[in-house]
Amino acid sequence: MNYFDLIIIGSGPAGYVAALRGAQKGLKTALIEKESIGGVCLNWGCIPSKSLLASAQLLEKIKKGEEFGLTGVDFKEIKPNWEKMKQRAFKVVDKLTKGVQTLLKKGGITIITGEATPISSREIKVNEEIYTTKNLIIATGSSYETPELNKDTKIYTPKTVYSIEKLPEKIVIGGAGVIGIEFALLFSLLGVKVEIHEKNSQFMEYLDRDSHDFLTKTLKKSKIDLQLSKEFTIEDRSENTAYLSAISRKGNISTLNNLINQGLTVENSFIKTDLKCRTTLPNVYAIGDVNGKIMLAHVASTEGSYVIDTILGEEKDIPYDMMPFNLYASTEFASIGLSEDRAKEQGFLVEIGKFPLSANGKALADGNSDGFVKVIYEKKYGEILGVHIVAPNATDLIGEASLGMRLESTIWDIAATVHPHPTLIETFLEASFKAMGEPLHIT
Amino acid sequence: MVFEFRFPDIGEGVHEGKILQWSKKEGELVREGDILATVETDKVVAEIPSPKEGVLVKKGAFEGQIIHVGAIFAILDTQNSSDNSIEESKKPLKEENAGVVGELETSNGFVMPSSGEGILEHDIENISLTSRKSVLATPVARKMASDLSVDISKVKGTGPSGRVMKQDISDFLTTSKIKDKTDEKPNEFTNLDLKNREEKNSNKTHPQTPSLEGALINSEKNSKNFLTTDDYKVEKLSQLRKTIAKNMTESHNIPTALVQDFAIIDQIVAFRDRVNQNRDERISFQPIFMKALAATLRKFSIVNSNFHPEKEEIYIFSSINIGVAVDTQFGLMVPVIKNVESKSIIEINKEMKTLVEKAKNRTITLDEMRGGTITISNYGSFGGVYGKPMILPPQTAIIGFGRVHQTPVVQNGEIVPATILPISLPFDHRVIDGATAGSFLTEFIKTLSNIDYFLVHI
Numbered sequence: 001m002n003y004f005d006l007i008i009i010g011s012g013p014a015g016y017v018a019a020l021r022g023a024q025k026g027l028k029t030a031l032i033e034k035e036s037i038g039g040v041c042l043n044w045g046c047i048p049s050k051s052l053l054a055s056a057q058l059l060e061k062i063k064k065g066e067e068f069g070l071t072g073v074d075f076k077e078i079k080p081n082w083e084k085m086k087q088r089a090f091k092v093v094d095k096l097t098k099g100v101q102t103l104l105k106k107g108g109i110t111i112i113t114g115e116a117t118p119i120s121s122r123e124i125k126v127n128e129e130i131y132t133t134k135n136l137i138i139a140t141g142s143s144y145e146t147p148e149l150n151k152d153t154k155i156y157t158p159k160t161v162y163s164i165e166k167l168p169e170k171i172v173i174g175g176a177g178v179i180g181i182e183f184a185l186l187f188s189l190l191g192v193k194v195e196i197h198e199k200n201s202q203f204m205e206y207l208d209r210d211s212h213d214f215l216t217k218t219l220k221k222s223k224i225d226l227q228l229s230k231e232f233t234i235e236d237r238s239e240n241t242a243y244l245s246a247i248s249r250k251g252n253i254s255t256l257n258n259l260i261n262q263g264l265t266v267e268n269s270f271i272k273t274d275l276k277c278r279t280t281l282p283n284v285y286a287i288g289d290v291n292g293k294i295m296l297a298h299v300a301s302t303e304g305s306y307v308i309d310t311i312l313g314e315e316k317d318i319p320y321d322m323m324p325f326n327l328y329a330s331t332e333f334a335s336i337g338l339s340e341d342r343a344k345e346q347g348f349l350v351e352i353g354k355f356p357l358s359a360n361g362k363a364l365a366d367g368n369s370d371g372f373v374k375v376i377y378e379k380k381y382g383e384i385l386g387v388h389i390v391a392p393n394a395t396d397l398i399g400e401a402s403l404g405m406r407l408e409s410t411i412w413d414i415a416a417t418v419h420p421h422p423t424l425i426e427t428f429l430e431a432s433f434k435a436m437g438e439p440l441h442i443t
Numbered sequence: 444m445v446f447e448f449r450f451p452d453i454g455e456g457v458h459e460g461k462i463l464q465w466s467k468k469e470g471e472l473v474r475e476g477d478i479l480a481t482v483e484t485d486k487v488v489a490e491i492p493s494p495k496e497g498v499l500v501k502k503g504a505f506e507g508q509i510i511h512v513g514a515i516f517a518i519l520d521t522q523n524s525s526d527n528s529i530e531e532s533k534k535p536l537k538e539e540n541a542g543v544v545g546e547l548e549t550s551n552g553f554v555m556p557s558s559g560e561g562i563l564e565h566d567i568e569n570i571s572l573t574s575r576k577s578v579l580a581t582p583v584a585r586k587m588a589s590d591l592s593v594d595i596s597k598v599k600g601t602g603p604s605g606r607v608m609k610q611d612i613s614d615f616l617t618t619s620k621i622k623d624k625t626d627e628k629p630n631e632f633t634n635l636d637l638k639n640r641e642e643k644n645s646n647k648t649h650p651q652t653p654s655l656e657g658a659l660i661n662s663e664k665n666s667k668n669f670l671t672t673d674d675y676k677v678e679k680l681s682q683l684r685k686t687i688a689k690n691m692t693e694s695h696n697i698p699t700a701l702v703q704d705f706a707i708i709d710q711i712v713a714f715r716d717r718v719n720q721n722r723d724e725r726i727s728f729q730p731i732f733m734k735a736l737a738a739t740l741r742k743f744s745i746v747n748s749n750f751h752p753e754k755e756e757i758y759i760f761s762s763i764n765i766g767v768a769v770d771t772q773f774g775l776m777v778p779v780i781k782n783v784e785s786k787s788i789i790e791i792n793k794e795m796k797t798l799v800e801k802a803k804n805r806t807i808t809l810d811e812m813r814g815g816t817i818t819i820s821n822y823g824s825f826g827g828v829y830g831k832p833m834i835l836p837p838q839t840a841i842i843g844f845g846r847v848h849q850t851p852v853v854q855n856g857e858i859v860p861a862t863i864l865p866i867s868l869p870f871d872h873r874v875i876d877g878a879t880a881g882s883f884l885t886e887f888i889k890t891l892s893n894i895d896y897f898l899v900h901i
Contacts, residue, residue: 381590383583383609407602408581408609 004030006311007124007133009116010252012039013297014288015139016100017304023107025308030110030133032126037104037111038097039141039288041297044159047096049182050328051089055080056189057330064367080190082167089162117255120262121284135283135311138271139304140252142289147174147245150234155243158183168192169240174232176203178327180246181215185329188222195225197232208339208388210354210374215333251290259284268292275317277307285311299323324402326395331370334398337386337405340376349379351411353435355427357391359442362422368392373427375401375411375435382410387428397425411435446495448479450503450516452594459511460489467499479517482510497521513592580607587612617675683774694833700872702880703829705845705863706887707852710894712862728847729767729821730791732864735890736842737763737783738900740817743883747816749837750874757839757874766815766835767795769802770825776802777835779815823847828865839874843867864891 005027008015016038019031036043065075104111114126124131144157156164158179171187173180176198184194203226204212219226232245251270253260265272265280270292277285285307288300299320306316327333343350354374363369371390378385387401404414414432419425433439450460460482467473467480478490479499497519504510578596580588584607588595591612598615600607680688711731719725740747740763749758763784766777778798780791801807817839820832823846832843845865852861866888870880890897 381583381586381609407606408583410582410586413582 002129002131004028004110004131004133006030006135006137007032007116007131008137008139009118009124010039010139010141010288010290011037011100011104011111012139012141012288012300013041014141014300014304015039015137016104017301018137018139018287018307019109020103020107021305021308022311023109025312027135027308027311029107030112030131031104032112032114032116032124032131034113034115036097037101038093039139040159041300042097042100043093044162046297048086048089048093048162049158049186051092052085053182053186053189053328055085055088056186060189060330068367080167082164082190086162115255118259120258121281136285137304137307138256138279138284138286138290139288139300140255140290142249142251142270142292142295144245144249145247147232147247149232149243150237153234153237153243155245157244158246161244164242168242170195170236170238171242171244172197172232172234172236174243174245175247176226176228177246178204178325180244181219182328183244183246184219184224184226185222188224189330194222196227197230198226198228199231201229203228206339207333208335208374208386209341210372211333211335211388211390214371214390215327218329218331249289249295251292253290275320276310276315277303277318278310293318294320294323296323296325319406322402322405324395324398326398328395331368331390331392332394333390334394335386335388336398336401337384338376339386339388340374343376343378343385348385350376350385351379351435351437352376353411353431353433353439355431355434355439355442357424357427359430360422360424360427362424362426363391365422366392373397373431375414375428375431377411377435382412384409384411384414389428391424391427393424397428400425400428444521445500446497446519446521447515448494448503448517448519449592450482450510450512450514451491452512452597459509461509462504462506464506465502466490469499469502471499473497473499473519491516493517493519495519495521578607579605581609584609584612591616681773683776687774690835691833693836697834697836698872699831699834699869700877700880701831701867701869702877702884703865703867704884704888705865706891707861708847708864708891709862711891711897714894714897724792726788726792727795729795729819730788732844732891733765733780733783733791733819734788734901735887735897736765736817736819738890738897739883739887741784742886743879745875745879746840746870746883748839748874749816750839750871751837752873758837760816762816764814764816766812766818766838767799768818768820768822768832769799771803771805773805776807776812777815777818778802778807778811779813781814817842819844823865829867831867831869834869834871839871840880841869843869 006018006022006029008019008022008029009032011019011031011033015031015033019029022029033039039045041047059078059080062078063075065071065073101111112126112131117125118136119125119130121136122132122134124133124136144159146155146157149155161183167190170193171183172195173184174197176184176196180196180198181204184196188194204215207215232247234243251266251268253266253269253271256264256266256271259281260266263281264284271279271286271290273279273286273291273293277287277291279286287303287307289295291303293299299318302323303318306318309316322336324334324336338346338348340350340352352374354372356369357363357371357373358369360369363371371392371394373391374388375384376386376388377383384401384405387398387405389397389401391397411432414429415436415438417429419429430439430441434442463481463483465480466478473479473493473496475494475496476492479493480491480502482489482491499517500520501518503515503517510516579600580595580598581602584598585595587593587609588598588607593612593615595607595612598607598611599605600611602608602611711728715726715728715731744759744761745757747760747763749760750756751758762782764779764781765783766779769776769778778801780786780794780798783791786794798807798811801811815835815838818832818835818841820830820841820843822830822832823844826846828845828848830843830845832841834841843866845867847862847864849860850863851858852863853859854861866884868880868884875883890900
């Protein structure tokens with residue numbers, strides 16, 4: 001029978017999580033995917049790019065071999081092998097996507113392969129077959145547009161960057177957003193000369209100003225040529241220069257015309273949703289990038305999980321104001337909540353504590369003490385408003401702040417929590433002490 | 444160190460109490476647990492023990508005076524020092540700040556622990572707990588509750604595992620504020636306190652925790668934060684709404700039983716169609732149903748009655764005056780068609796149209812709404828198959844008509860389509876027995892289902 005309680009279009013981190021949760025809670029669920037299970041994140045996004053970054057980080061560390069007291073090889077001679085790096089990355093991808101497929105199968109979810117065209121909110125056509133559903137979740141994701149700058153020059157996107165065959169001498173990246181910056185730092189670690197064209201006069205201005213300053217310095221130190229107020233242009237046609245466009249993403253809505261005609265509201269290619277991912281059509285939900293709210297995988301999977309509760313009548317708002325933000329590089333950037341400036345703008349009486357990694361024992365022992373932890377709290381109740389971390393594993397360290405803010409912790413709760421020694425996360429404790437005006441390991 | 448002991452929330456929705464007797468004099472040393480005073484509320488007579496040891500510096504109210512929850516009940520000098528400055532602890536509140544004032548005995552002997560989170564302690568570090576009640580709440584919510592004198596145990600948590608979040612505290616305050624505002628009785632304490640809350644709010648020291656702008660984001664922010672007057676509006680009850688509320692509350696006190704069934708009315712439908720064929724002014728179903736009701740009531744006069752329990756008298760009426768519930772823009776009104784038993788269907792039809800019109804433009808007189816012996820609620824015209832209308836006191840029954848619709852029924856062993864009228868009969872079980880109500884409904888259905896029977900009985 002082609003009749004389901006729930007049909008989900010798209011199997012990225014939004015769609016497959018919704019499918020698993022839906023089936024777990026007793027809904028007869030089908031998941032439609034036209035390309036690869038796992039979507040962009042697993043197949044061409046977060047996971048392979050982080051695998052490449054791991055190679056680059058290892059290379060960076062090996063280069064410090066002598067400094068760390070190792071000998072026996074000429075560390076300077078060690079070079080990246082782009083092809084083998086990619087092979088490793090796709091082994092990781094393979095393992096993960098197979099894992100997700102197994103989970104879906106064990107969950108009793110019907111996987112339908114093909115492009116889905118909704119006829120109405122209840123009937124979905126795939127390969128000339130009609131599937132009927134009570135609830136429809138659209139999780140079709142987003143795509144980078146490839147600008148048509150020049151017919152002769154191949155322009156890669158973050159999705160197709162893996163088809164670059166040989167590591168280029170130089171790469172020109174369009175767009176200084178998170179992904180543009182991540183690729184810039186990655187290629188720079190691999191010894192590629194990097195140039196970024198950003199049409200705006202500022203970049204990533206939503207970062208806290210201390211993190212932003214640190215990032216600007218990092219780009220300079222990595223000799224990345226960030227050109228602001230400059231449109232993405234092709235100036236050098238040499239074979240050894242690659243072009244990567246990470247400019248604007250659009251919602252994947254090309255198959256949704258029927259729904260749009262029936263009242264599905266779309267704004268700038270993104271499906272309009274409320275805080276519960278409900279669209280303007282009853283029983284139709286949009287999760288993940290396609291709703292354009294915050295295009296991050298953990299936002300997508302949070303939506304995927306929460307939307308099932310909403311469908312089952314236990315309505316839940318997505319905590320969009322508590323989403324961690326990560327930037328992956330050799331030294332990572334992570335944050336949650338408000339930046340210092342925003343907190344002040346919103347009228348909070350703000351206290352700030354900042355602790356440098358250079359005063360942390362573990363960071364010094366590891367040989368990478370670049371970075372800091374910055375904690376922002378409001379004075380009245382001591383609630384933590386924002387945490388900004390720059391550290392080698394900042395993206396892992398932010399977890400404690402995320403939990404803390406979810407539970408509306410105060411600065412005193414962090415200060416009263418025992419943090420193990422020696423660890424990098426001690427810096428969170430120290431920053432809290434500092435914010436309270438009672439610093440321990442700095443003055 | 445001076446300790447302000449505020450009148451604790453003793454639960455059960457009690458907001459105030461009357462001091463019956465003080466057990467201690469000003470200047471007297473009070474030990475922790477000593478009874479300070481006996482207080483009477485509308486639900487309990489409670490002895491209020493002292494949460495601390497100290498000298499009773501000042502009583503918050505005289506004997507016979509009313510004291511509100513959260514108001515200062517007594518001021519104690521906990522160190523017997525001459526320094527009377529009230530100290531405020533700058534230290535953070537502890538996780539378990541459930542300061543408790545022992546247990547209170549209710550008037551019916553049921554022992555109810557007081558939650559005590561309504562006490563505002565200035566020196567929380569030193570309070571000793573005689574019992575603890577733990578509430579799952581976030582640190583910020585606890586601090587807010589303590590700051591704003593909210594009893595956190597009364598707040599419904601919406602966070603993970605029912606945890607009380609700061610939003611829940613502000614929602615709780617908003618709700619109680621609306622309640623306070625609509626309360627007719629002046630409530631000095633709450634009004635004062637609300638003023639403080641509003642001031643706090645206008646300082647904007649604590650808006651909702653907001654978002655890092657995230658990558659590429661056009662997140663709709665949940666801007667609903669702390670109390671702002673934009674969050675709700677207060678509507679004063681109109682006189683009509685007050686009357687409805689009073690009648691419905693009174694109705695709720697009637698021990699109401701309910702019986703429901705349906706009548707197959709295809710014959711009535713056909714009859715009405717025939718009648719309406721050559722008429723300019725069409726006859727609606729209602730007058731036909733009313734005639735059938737009147738015919739039935741003649742056989743079951745007990746259903747056509749008023750009950751006055753205070754006099755222990757039932758008034759059984761010979762004339763049949765049927766009230767008709769009418770939805771108007773001002774609220775529910777019930778004009779009464781009098782002497783239905785002696786009027787023709789055409790007359791009733793006409794009279795009803797006039798009265799409904801008058802009710803809708805509020806030109807109806809009080810007399811036209813008085814004297815009902817039974818009422819019909821035609822809720823089905825708005826939707827609903829079976830409902831339970833509320834009896835209009837002092838009447839003893841109400842007839843509810845559901846949505847007239849077609850449905851398959853079994854007749855002579857075959858499934859056939861039929862037009863049915865769902866009927867609900869809530870009745871005052873003090874006056875009407877179940878057997879009577881059932882028989883009445885059966886007779887009413889018989890009259891509605893069979894046109895010949897109808898014609899010879901009306």
